[in-house]
Amino acid sequence: MRVQERLDSLIDEVLQRNPGEAEFHQAVREVLGSIAPALDKHPEFADAKIIERLCEPERQIIFRVPWEDDQGEVHINRGFRVEFNSALGPYKGGLRFHRDVGLGTIKFLGFEQVFKNALTGMPIGGGKGGADFDPRGRSDREVMRFCQSFMTELYRHIGEYTDVPAGDVGVGGREIGFLFGQYKRITNRYESGVLTGKSLHHGGAQVRTEATGYGAAFFVEEMLRARGDSFDGKQVVVSGAGNVAIYTIEKVHQLGGRVVACSDSSGFVVDEKGIDVELLRQVKEVDRARISAYVDVRRDADYRAGASVWEVPCDVAMPSATQNEISGAQAATLVRNGCIAVGEGANMPTTPEGVDVFLESGAAYGPGKAANCGGVAASALEMQQNASRDSWSFEQSERRLREIITAVHASCHATAEEYGMGGNYVAGANIAAFTRVAGAVLALGLV
Numbered sequence: 001m002r003v004q005e006r007l008d009s010l011i012d013e014v015l016q017r018n019p020g021e022a023e024f025h026q027a028v029r030e031v032l033g034s035i036a037p038a039l040d041k042h043p044e045f046a047d048a049k050i051i052e053r054l055c056e057p058e059r060q061i062i063f064r065v066p067w068e069d070d071q072g073e074v075h076i077n078r079g080f081r082v083e084f085n086s087a088l089g090p091y092k093g094g095l096r097f098h099r100d101v102g103l104g105t106i107k108f109l110g111f112e113q114v115f116k117n118a119l120t121g122m123p124i125g126g127g128k129g130g131a132d133f134d135p136r137g138r139s140d141r142e143v144m145r146f147c148q149s150f151m152t153e154l155y156r157h158i159g160e161y162t163d164v165p166a167g168d169v170g171v172g173g174r175e176i177g178f179l180f181g182q183y184k185r186i187t188n189r190y191e192s193g194v195l196t197g198k199s200l201h202h203g204g205a206q207v208r209t210e211a212t213g214y215g216a217a218f219f220v221e222e223m224l225r226a227r228g229d230s231f232d233g234k235q236v237v238v239s240g241a242g243n244v245a246i247y248t249i250e251k252v253h254q255l256g257g258r259v260v261a262c263s264d265s266s267g268f269v270v271d272e273k274g275i276d277v278e279l280l281r282q283v284k285e286v287d288r289a290r291i292s293a294y295v296d297v298r299r300d301a302d303y304r305a306g307a308s309v310w311e312v313p314c315d316v317a318m319p320s321a322t323q324n325e326i327s328g329a330q331a332a333t334l335v336r337n338g339c340i341a342v343g344e345g346a347n348m349p350t351t352p353e354g355v356d357v358f359l360e361s362g363a364a365y366g367p368g369k370a371a372n373c374g375g376v377a378a379s380a381l382e383m384q385q386n387a388s389r390d391s392w393s394f395e396q397s398e399r400r401l402r403e404i405i406t407a408v409h410a411s412c413h414a415t416a417e418e419y420g421m422g423g424n425y426v427a428g429a430n431i432a433a434f435t436r437v438a439g440a441v442l443a444l445g446l447v
């Protein structure tokens with residue numbers, strides 16, 4: 001059977017074995033759709049059924065999370081941890097608290113994470129977890145009780161050599177603090193390396209908070225540089241207004257671009273003078289308010305409820321909110337309006353139709369597993385500092401992050417060239433990541 005036919009029948013098998021998990025199917029299709037050339041070159045991976053092994057998580061944990069709100073009402077949520085692949089190191093990947101979380105979402109994120117982590121070149125496997133808990137509108141005490149209940153089960157599955165969760169949507173420094181506190185209490189161990197994204201008061205690392213957004217901006221800068229261009233004077237649109245979005249905006253401004261719009265799930269803000277990051281941070285991180293509150297202070301900015309931020313013309317688009325937030329039609333609008341580069345801060349924010357539009361347009365398109373790997377890379381640096389009981393300065397940490405992103409870009413770029421698909425970062429990222437992780441899986445024998 002030809003390699004691509006074999007991959008297609010494997011995709012069918014994955015779909016049948018994992019019914020109803022549309023996002024996981026999409027992620028598997030995306031990776032398996034571009035690794036045929038690597039299998040041609042490495043038939044040993046096919047013989048040892050490495051792809052079949054990569055598509056099946058090593059372990060999937062689903063658990064009940066009971067907790068009480070401030071009125072004494074009992075709530076029952078569902079918690080997940082999918083430990084996808086540990087060939088390169090302990091499972092590593094964030095926790096997402098969002099009402100839409102289900103097994104299919106966590107599996108797509110875990111699968112992506114395996115390849116993303118491989119791309120960083122660091123010794124980390126891939127996993128992901130979370131719960132269908134919506135922290136929005138909940139008091140600090142409610143969030144704490146939820147986190148404590150969640151960790152009361154999760155603690156038995158994680159550890160600095162086993163599985164190291166971090167934050168993701170709905171899980172920031174506050175939640176990681178509550179989770180770490182409960183882990184420490186149950187285990188009676190100050191095991192800093194069990195969670196990353198900790199605050200600087202208790203074992204956190206400089207630049208981890210900023211790393212995903214900073215890294216995405218660095219990655220786009222590298223893509224532009226490869227085309228003899230730069231951020232200088234570029235108009236940029238960022239979706240979302242959370243951790244990734246805020247630090248993407250901050251770094252794009254430092255690199256010479258101007259971010260004129262950002263969003264949340266209710267609408268978007270346009271500020272032609274450039275989004276004021278300090279104000280955005282105040283609104284989102286301190287007041288925990290909706291993005292519409294931004295225009296209460298910046299009167300000359302505009303808030304548009306219920307509309308798509310991708311209608312705002314830009315040179316560079318940086319989706320940093322959620323999966324499948326750019327449809328084929330929205331990608332076409334972006335290209336029509338002059339967009340020449342896309343850097344995905346979010347995981348899988350572009351639909352397959354949208355990806356085709358970007359690739360066909362010739363835009364520099366940096367897929368999430370490459371463009372947003374700065375977050376997990378900085379998490380690996382946090383683990384490194386925890387293990388050596390050391391802490392690095394902001395400057396040293398940012399320098400290291402930048403080196404890692406530059407190397408990831410170079411690897412994606414060179415791999416695409418090597419396989420005759422120059423400029424295609426999807427192929428470059430998938431093949432480079434697959435080759436590294438497949439080599440490790442093969443070397444460890446049939447386990």
Ligand code: NDP
Pocket residue numbers: 167168169170171212239240241242243244245263264265266320321322323325345346347372373375376
């Ligand atoms: P946050 O929870 O901090 O922020 C998410 C933001 O996206 C919020 O402003 C949210 O608005 C907004 N949002 C959610 N859904 C939509 C939507 N449909 N349309 C517009 N805006 C929306 O999450 P993060 O910033 O941490 O994560 C964002 C993305 O980046 C996710 O895909 C995540 O997996 C990915 N990522 C995160 C990393 C990290 O280190 N944090 C690392 C790598 C990837 P609202 O409040 O209305 O929901």
